[in-house]
Amino acid sequence: MKRELPIGIAGLMAVIMLVEYFFKVTWLQNFAKDLRDWSTIVSAFALAFAAANLTLLHGKNIAIKRDGWQYSIVMIGCMFAFVISGALFGRTSKGFLFLWNAGLVPLSSAFYAMIVFQIATASYRAFRARNIDAALLLIAGVLVMLGKAPVGAAMWGGFAPITDWIMNVPNLAANRGIMIGAALGTVATGLRIMLGLDRAYLGRSE
Amino acid sequence: MNLIRLGNINPYIIYVLVFFGILIPLLTPLGFPAVVAPMVKNVYAAVDALKPGDTIVMSFDYSAGGSAEIYPQTRAMALQALKKNVKIVCIAFSDQGVPFADQIVDIYLAAGKKYGEDIVNLGYLTGSETGIAAFLADFAKAVPKDVKGKETLSYPLIKETNTANKVQLIGSFGTGKPGPLEWVRQLAQYKVKYAAGVTTSMAPQAYPYVQAGQCVGVLAGMVDAAGYEAVIKEPGPATKGMDAQSMGHLVVIGLVLLGNIAYWAEHGQRRKGA
Amino acid sequence: MTIGVYTFLWKENPFYRFVEHAFIGLGAGYALVMGYTNIVNKAWTPLTKGRIEFLIPVVLGLMLFGRFAKGLAWTARIPLAFVVGMGSAIALRGSVQAEFVEQIKAAMTPINSLDNLLILIGTLGVLAFFLFTVNQENALMRSANYVGRVTMMLCFGAIFASGIMLRISLFIGILQYLFGTWIHFIK
Numbered sequence: 001m002k003r004e005l006p007i008g009i010a011g012l013m014a015v016i017m018l019v020e021y022f023f024k025v026t027w028l029q030n031f032a033k034d035l036r037d038w039s040t041i042v043s044a045f046a047l048a049f050a051a052a053n054l055t056l057l058h059g060k061n062i063a064i065k066r067d068g069w070q071y072s073i074v075m076i077g078c079m080f081a082f083v084i085s086g087a088l089f090g091r092t093s094k095g096f097l098f099l100w101n102a103g104l105v106p107l108s109s110a111f112y113a114m115i116v117f118q119i120a121t122a123s124y125r126a127f128r129a130r131n132i133d134a135a136l137l138l139i140a141g142v143l144v145m146l147g148k149a150p151v152g153a154a155m156w157g158g159f160a161p162i163t164d165w166i167m168n169v170p171n172l173a174a175n176r177g178i179m180i181g182a183a184l185g186t187v188a189t190g191l192r193i194m195l196g197l198d199r200a201y202l203g204r205s206e
Numbered sequence: 207m208n209l210i211r212l213g214n215i216n217p218y219i220i221y222v223l224v225f226f227g228i229l230i231p232l233l234t235p236l237g238f239p240a241v242v243a244p245m246v247k248n249v250y251a252a253v254d255a256l257k258p259g260d261t262i263v264m265s266f267d268y269s270a271g272g273s274a275e276i277y278p279q280t281r282a283m284a285l286q287a288l289k290k291n292v293k294i295v296c297i298a299f300s301d302q303g304v305p306f307a308d309q310i311v312d313i314y315l316a317a318g319k320k321y322g323e324d325i326v327n328l329g330y331l332t333g334s335e336t337g338i339a340a341f342l343a344d345f346a347k348a349v350p351k352d353v354k355g356k357e358t359l360s361y362p363l364i365k366e367t368n369t370a371n372k373v374q375l376i377g378s379f380g381t382g383k384p385g386p387l388e389w390v391r392q393l394a395q396y397k398v399k400y401a402a403g404v405t406t407s408m409a410p411q412a413y414p415y416v417q418a419g420q421c422v423g424v425l426a427g428m429v430d431a432a433g434y435e436a437v438i439k440e441p442g443p444a445t446k447g448m449d450a451q452s453m454g455h456l457v458v459i460g461l462v463l464l465g466n467i468a469y470w471a472e473h474g475q476r477r478k479g480a
Numbered sequence: 481m482t483i484g485v486y487t488f489l490w491k492e493n494p495f496y497r498f499v500e501h502a503f504i505g506l507g508a509g510y511a512l513v514m515g516y517t518n519i520v521n522k523a524w525t526p527l528t529k530g531r532i533e534f535l536i537p538v539v540l541g542l543m544l545f546g547r548f549a550k551g552l553a554w555t556a557r558i559p560l561a562f563v564v565g566m567g568s569a570i571a572l573r574g575s576v577q578a579e580f581v582e583q584i585k586a587a588m589t590p591i592n593s594l595d596n597l598l599i600l601i602g603t604l605g606v607l608a609f610f611l612f613t614v615n616q617e618n619a620l621m622r623s624a625n626y627v628g629r630v631t632m633m634l635c636f637g638a639i640f641a642s643g644i645m646l647r648i649s650l651f652i653g654i655l656q657y658l659f660g661t662w663i664h665f666i667k
Contacts, residue, residue, distance in 0.1 A: 006557035010565030017569035021395075036340035037348060038537035039566050040333035041523045042559050045541025047301075047332065047515030051508050052545065071497050075505035082509025087516060091304075091353070096513075100305060103481065104510055105270040106657055107503040108302075110485040112271035113650035116454075117489055120224045121217045123644065124461040128469045133633045138466070140637025141644075142459055148406075148429050148645060150238030151452030160241055165595075166638055167413055173599045174635030176414040176583055177606025177628070183579035190572030193565060201564045202557050221489055228648065229655055232666050274653020275646065301514035330514045336563070339570050351521040391574025394582070406645040410638050417599075418586030420578060426642070428649035446666075447652040454648035 007196040014194035051079065078103070140166055210475065213468025220461060227457035231449035240432040240448050245416065248423030249377075249401045250437045253283060256374055258291035261367045264310065265338075265378040265389075266296065266303030272381030272405055277306055278431035278444035279403035280379050284310045286438045288317055293363055295345065295373070296327040299337055299384050304330050304353065322361040329353040335388040342370040342392055370396040375422075379403035386412045390420045401425070482658060602631035 013035065019025075020032035058072035066072075078099075085095035129135035146152035147163025192198035256262070264283065268276040287294055294314065296307035307327045314325040328349040331337040340348040345368050346358040358364050367373050376398055378389045386402040393400050399422050402412055406427030415421040425434060429451060431444035484499035519541070526534045540562055546555035591597045605627030616625060660666035 002554040002557070006561035009558060010561040010568075013562055013565035014569035014572075017566055018573055021573045033340065033343055033347060034533070035566060036333075036336055036343070036570075037522065038534075038540070039336045039563050040331060040340055040348070041519065041534075041537035042541045042544075042563050043332035043334075043337070044515040044518035044522070045538075045544055045559070046563075047511050048519070048541075049544045049547070051512040051515075052548070054504075054508050056548070068497070071501040074498055075501040075508075078502045078505030079509035079512070082506055083512050083516075086510075086513030091513070091517075099506060100510070103502070104302070104506045105273065106482045106654070107485065107499065107506065108269060108271035109274060109650060109654050109657065110482045111503060113274075113647065113654045114485055114488065116228075116644075116647035116651040117221045117224055119644055119647050120458055120461060121220050123458055124215065124220060124465045127462050127465065127640075129466055130469075133629065136630060136633040137637040137640065138462065140634045141641040142462070142637075144638045144641035145455045145459060145645065148241065148243075148426075148641070149452040149455040150241055150432075150448050151456060153241050154238050160243075164244060166634060167410065168417070169595050169598050170602055170631045170634035171410045171638045172413045172417055173602025174606050174628075174632045175411050176587060176599075177603045177610070177631075179411075179414055179579050180583055180603075180607060181610050183575045183583070186575040186579070187572055190568040190575075193568040201560050224651075228651055229659070232652065232655055232659065272650070274656070275649045301511050304514065330518065332515060332518050334567075335574075336567050336570055349521075350525065355521075387579075388571075391571060391578045394574050394577040406649060407639065407643045410635065410642055414583055414586065418582045420582055427646055428652065429645065443653075443656065447649065447656065450652045450655070451645070451648055454652070455645070458644055458648075 003199070003202055006202055007199065010201075011194050011196055014190065018194075051083075054079070140170075209471035210468050212464045213472065215461075215464070223457055223461070224454070228450045228454045231453045232447070235446070236449040236452070238449055238452055240436040240445055241429065242433040242436055243426070243430055245423045246425060246430050246433040246437060248416070249283070249425055250286065250434065252375055252399055252401055252422040253286045253290065253292070256287070256290055256292045259293070260290075260374040261293045261295060261363070261372070262287055263295045263297065263370070263373050263376045264307070265376070265380075266298040266307045266310075267300045267378055267380030267382075267384055268306070269300055269302040269381050273306060274443075274447075275405050275427040275431070276379045276381060276403055277309070278428060278442055279425045279434060280306065280310055280377075281313070281442055282431060282434040282438055282440065282444075283377055283401075283403070284313050285440050286434075288314060288319070289438075292374075293323075293367075294325045295363060295367065296325065297341060297345075297349065298328075298330045299334060300380065301330050303379075308353070323363055326358075326361050326363050327353045328358060328364075334384050335392065338384055338388055338392045342396060344369055370398050373398055375399045375401065377401045377403065381405050381408075386415055386421060386424065390415050393420070403431075482654065601627060605629075605631055 016032060016035065020028050055076060058076050061069045061072040082099050085093055085099060089095060127138060129138045143159065144163050144166055147159040152159040189198060264280060284294065296310060298304045298307055311325055311327050315321060319325055329352060331341055331349055346364055349358055352358055385404060385408060389400060401422050403425040404412060406429065409424050409426030412421065412424040416424055425431060428444045428447055432448045435442050435445045481499050484495045487493055488496045523534050523538050540559040543555045543559050546552035587600060587603050589596050591600065605624050608621060608624035609628030614621065656666060
């Protein structure tokens, strides 16, 4: 029952969504609309659950003074600062906007951007034309970088058309082939979930 | 000169080269004109084909981390839409996309447009692809209240265009999921044009959709944002970054070439020795 | 805080760890605020107006928290199954049309140019490369494999270049913030 009920629900929801898509039955389509809206509400609760999970985990770290527990205080403090300013004072309050503009945006950008150094070092160390395949990869990569940047167009007008060709022919062909394969995978996974064969989302059995 | 030593450059020297290679052109611009890719022209043409009073849905599916690449794209599209007197419905399927939608609303309001009639920000909708499916079927049902906490259906813009079939163009701007894949899947049952703005790394995967006619064009990162700014003649943050982008590319290409020279020198020496 | 992130390039240090944990906390807090707004607007407000059917998603959402109670952990599977079942079907139904039918249709464009021919051959080659249940030893499959591999190498080169371009663009954004918005060196 603890596993069969969720499997049944997953299958039922999948069947409703599929039938509603292919058969234009008004009451079923309206019901499916409601179900989709309910799903977005459950997803919103999932965000709250994630925050609660994070709080419990780091709260435990602080309670037992695990190595690095001071950083857990920083994490929980920042989280609740955002929650309090947003929930009590609103999204457009000074405190909320300060945390957004001076905290989250620059930090988020900085973390994403930091990888430029690692990527440059990795390209220098590992990107070697050891064989034909690697040489093709290297040549295509260099040509695309030169074709996309203004300096490439300033050096030679031919880089941009070559880049367009690489993007519109081999890149398109490869991505199309991969996409068709991935589509088959999506269909297979969807059917497996619908038929109850894929139960990874249920977690460990009790 | 021992070419093999070129393969052992200290990583901190590489960090310094990358840092100054990108910073110096920002401080002293070189003035290279932006490259206008064919995809940019496609997106521009799609917005240009709209008539005054038409509606675009702009979906802000990107996080703050990717805003340097994506925000200039949204700004350029919004400026072109403003010139065409086209209305915009803003929605976000990434929680961090909402403040960026606010910035687009500010652009419209600063130009004298009215909130609720010419532009509206419906805020964040959870659920990723399920949320997109719910939204496209019925805007007001999926998002009962906008960011201001008012009933969505109270706005004339939403009353006129409450479903995907009633808008003329949908533009999604994302840094991951949901992206063009999810949008194209959900738009399969609607007859509405779709344009995508993505990070440069996601762009190659979106080309098959353009060739298949499922997407009018894909804007790839800051480079295509600069091209878009050039086409609409409104230089912005992307245009200012292009010299630095060029130099960054040259630094990385230079490093890759150095590494390969060292590799082949070492390879040649090993073969001689063998 | 931004500079604190880049101290990691020297070595991991307490300042970096402080900034890292602050980032996670800020991100989680922001997501929670946005999620809370969704719950209030989409579930709580209709419930208070008498729409009792919204009790169903609210109860499902609260069942997620059953994870924290030892005897009730299994109840968290129900909302997960609800979301996963629906999400997989929504993806499946769109996928068949958008990724399968339309892409195959597009691959069958008239071969009136060298590019169209190359796209068709490349697509077939890539598909053949991933056919693991077919004997790959005969000449046809080996050739198809080779074509697929060459096509993918060119594609991966483009993807690699795109990845580098992305990181450079993001770093430009950070420098514009530090030296433009903050210190005003960049006009």
